Amino acid sequence: MVLVAQMLELHQFRHSAFCEKVRLILAAKKLAYSVVEVTPGLGQLQLLRLSGQRQVPVLVDGAEVIADSSAIALYLEAQVAEPALLPAEPAQRARVLLLEDWADTALAAGVRLALLQAAMEDADLRAALLPVATPAPLRTLVGAVPGSLLAGLGQAVDQGGLEQLRHNLNQLTALVAAGPYLVGARLSLADLAVAGQLSLLKFPEAAGAPLAGWGVPGLADDPQLEPLFQWRDRIGAELGRP
Ligand SMILES: N[C@@H](CCC(=O)N[C@@H](CS)C(=O)NCC(=O)O)C(=O)O
The missing domain is CATH 3.40.30.10 (Glutaredoxin)
Incomplete structure (x- = not known):
């Protein structure tokens, strides 16, 4: 160390x-x-x-x-070498780094879109999503902006991007059904990068009130995706972060 x-x-x-x-x-x-x-x-x-x-x-x-x-x-x-989050074996390491990059870019963009759409329809969510240190007057202001005013922004929500997100979440669900971790038999950076993004689609307990347990309608409550959110919760619990 x-x-x-x-x-x-x-x-x-x-x-x-x-x-x-x-x-x-x-x-x-x-x-x-x-x-x-x-x-x-x-x-x-x-x-x-x-x-x-x-x-x-x-x-x-x-x-x-x-x-x-x-x-x-x-x-x-x-x-801090242990536990290693990057496999030593080159091909496994490459898979982990590619998945991490995908989670940080394409998955992150899809998640942002889904959250933006949900926030346009929910003033409380808009206020709750602001960084914790946001001054109270700004928080009130953001929460108070009527959803109808954001409708223009709604045009900007790329439906193709949302479809692609759903498609990719289905692929992830298939991956986690096949084994406990995304790459190989051990926890890796790929799992943590994906789990981090999923935590914005369905907030874990660690997010605290009022977001804990809240999820993006249509995704977090989709029975087909339930194993994926259970996988995220299991990774969190394994690390002591439910
Ligand atoms: N590639 C960066 C992305 C970080 C990022 O997008 N941070 C956002 C919060 S999720 C931020 O600080 N946004 C404020 C800004 O861009 O001014 C990483 O992996 O850390």
Whole structure:
């Protein structure tokens, strides 16, 4: 174990799939960390000074500042070997890295679309999804915007993208029916990247009230996809993050 600091620091938005991915990695490696909840706007300027960019997650390990969930995963893998989240065998490793990249890009884009559509129809959800550190007046304002005003945005919701998401979720369901992990016989970064994204389609208990247990209508309550969300819950429970 060659971490620099006694205690790692995770700069995050609570309801971010990329931050959930990093929290799952930290849990898998059994690493203690403290959380800095970033305030949208001002907090992101501080993040820019700290890390040279404005997005979360950012991990701080003493003088080491690492932005981007994939870079954080590689950093932690290099510093804390066990349990390995990247297989040593080259083809297995390649499968894991390809799936991670797919989860972070195509799956993430589909999940964002589905959540956007659900949020357009639900003012409470819009307010609940805001980063925890969002100032109360802004939270009220966002919650109060009538859904009808967002209808224009609705035009922008790409139905093809939603169809592709459903198709891909069906493929994932087939994969998790075939074995406990997406690649090989052990937990890997692929599982954690996918589980992180799924946590925005059906929020785990760890999301806290009011989002815990809430899911995107039409997906989270689809019986065909139930084994996939059960798989996500099992991965979370295995890491002590129900
Ligand atoms: N590729 C990045 C994506 C991170 C990302 O998209 N972060 C979002 C939150 S989920 C963010 O910070 N958005 C605020 C912004 O872009 O200003 C990763 O893997 O960490």
